[in-house]
Amino acid sequence: MKRIMGLLMILILIHTSAAQFKTVPGVGWEGQGAGVVMTNLDSNPRPEMILMAYDNPAQMNSFRYKIGWNLNSAGDATSWDANYKTVSGVGWEGQGADAAFVNLDSNGRPEMIVMAYDNPAQDNNFRYKIGWNLNSAGDAASWDANYKTVSGVGWEGQGAGLILTNLDSNIRPEMIVMAYDNPAQDNNFRYRIGWNLNSAGVATSWDANYKMIPGVGWEGQGAGALITNLDSNPKPEMIVMAYDNPGQMNSFRYKVGWNLNSAGVATSWDSGYQTVPGVGWEGQGAGIAAINLNDDPRPEMIFMAYDNPAQSNTFRYQIVSNAIAAKRIRLELDKLSSVNWPPASITRSGATHTLQSIYSLAGIELTPIQNEGTIADLHPGQGYTLAELDSFRSAHMNSPPASGSGIWHMYGALVTRYTDPNVLGVMFDTGSRRAFAVFTQSATPNEYYLRTTAHELGHALNLEHSDSSDWPTTGNGRDIMSQTGNLASDWNYGWSASSLCHFYTHPEDRWRPNSGVSFENCH
Structure with a gap:
């Protein structure tokens, strides 16, 4: 009850401060599903918003999406694509659609997955296709010629959602497909999980049976889902949302499943739902996303509906500020x-x-602490070994956060150089992933010193390099987790799409230190 009441207190503050919605021109007159994705595609650290609709012409449907570039702290894009991008659809009739980003292959550029809930004469099915290695303009190098099919969860739906996350001990991602099923009376959310997608985007196995959650009304006009963490338990929460369609103004209604286990089953689900004001009377799709936009480290939630007026549709979204609790890290520096x-x-x-x-x-929410600053050099002029760095940590890591605070304790050792003078930093505490070192004689100028500190902390949070070791040419890396030797001239202090997927869609125990998930020694 305490947990639910705490969330309710947050939501009361959220909903009373919800701003007027923002409008973006649509991509057609009729749609059968829509989705919103937040990511980062270009050399600017501010995030991009991708709005997608499943357009419904006379014959074959198509996915159409447009990109809003470099959202500011108020959630307004610096610019929007003048034209939308089109991806061939997966059928003639759909009852929901969504999109997600993930990295499936060894290329540092992300994949985009688009999914529709296809509506044939009898059982529906989920159909998805993959766009490979999106470039900085949001164009895929190629799209799958054929779609992949997953068994549906009923005969009639009123929205669908797609999540890429990681639930089990295997590093390969899971795919969760969800539909808002529409029986004679109350709707319900139904989802199934595809386990350990391989590099071609094919699951090793799919759940034989779907999981079902009570809905939030009798009629919906879109749905979505996301994975996040709302409480102090490292297991993630799942939020399912439907765009409810009463007699007049629609509303976004969502509920939370708490502490999903490794089988994707929540410990409990909210008995009721939360409501966010809608953005119109009629919609043809909806979506939900999370990202941080402002200086407050608590992420925002974004609710989007594909509004259906008399002529051309419009995307309408509103932002609920500081909706999700931030992870808190005390970074002790010696x-x-x-x-x-x-x-x-x-x-x-x-x-x-x-x-x-x-x-x-x-x-x-990162709090750097300058702790000990006068430690004697063990051997001036010589590089430090991994064993010496670990001894350094053991002797000096002594400024933890208060017990029971829920704050993670991490450690950075700032020393002269490594045994290899070309290395700027290293995450050496590979088992528990608490500690890293920065080598100040190599990490120069100061731009590199700050960047290397952020980069090595990223490794401690279980982030790999965002550019792969077989990156085709040098000079393409632009973000925090790019290898320093591969940086382009316009590199920035932002996160790649893959890194944002890790922070916003992976359960906390995939990146929390001392979680039992180890990492290779990495610089």
Whole structure:
């Protein structure tokens, strides 16, 4: 009851401050599903918004999407694509659609998956196709020629959702497909899970049976779902949302499933639902997403509906600010007396960046603590080994957060150099993933010092390099987790699409230190 009441208190604050919705021109006159995705595609650290609708002409449907670039802290895009991008559909009639981003292959660029809930004469089915290696303009290098089919969950639906996450001990992602089923009376949410997608986007297995959750009304005009973490339990929550269609103004209604286990089953579901004001009287699809947009590290929730007036449709979305609790990290920093602390801030391309602002975009409240600053150098002029770095941590990691605070304790050792002088930093505490080192003689100038500190902390949070080791050419890396030797001239302090997927869709125990999930030694 305490957990539910705490969430209700948050939501009361949220809903009373909900702003007027924002409108984006649609992609056609009739749609049969829609989705919203937040990611990062270009060299600017501000996120992109992708709005997708499943367009319904006279014959074969098509997926149509457009991109809003570099959303500001109020959720307004700097610009929107003048034209939409089209992907061939998967049938003639659909009853819901959604999209998601994931990284499936060894290429550092993300994949985009579009899914529709197809409506044949009898049982519906989920159909999806993959766009491979989206470039910085949001165009895929190629799209699957054929779609993949997953058994549906009923005969009639009124919305669908798609989630890519990680639920079990296998590092390959799971796909969750959800439909808002429409029987004679109360609707219900039904979902099934595809386990451990391979590099071609094919699941090793799919649940034989679907899981069912009571709905939020009798008639809906769209649905969506997301994975996040709302409480102090490291197991994730699942939020399911429907765009309810009463006699007049629609409303977004959602409920929470608490602490999903490794089989994708919630410990409990809210008995009631929460309501967010709608954006019109008639919709043809809806979606939900989470991202952090402002200086407050608590992420925002975005509710979107594909509104259906007399002529051309429009996307309408509204933002619920600071809706999700931020992860809190106390980063203890210790240094040799002969080196400097990392710079408090760096200005690059006209924007000022700090460790706190970099991690705020990932929904993390980071508190760096300059602890011991006069530690004697073990052997001036020589590089530190991994064993010596671990001994350094054991001797000096001594400033933890208060017991029971829920704050994660992580550690950075700032020393002169590694045994390999070309290495700028290393995450050396591979078992528990608590600690990293930055080598100040190599991590110069100060831009690299701040970037390397953020980069190595990313490894401690179980992030791999966003550019693969077999990246085809050098000079393409632009984000925090790109390898330093591969940086383009316009690199930035932002996160890649793959890194944002990790922070916003992976359960906490996939990246929390001391969670039992280890990581290879990495720099």
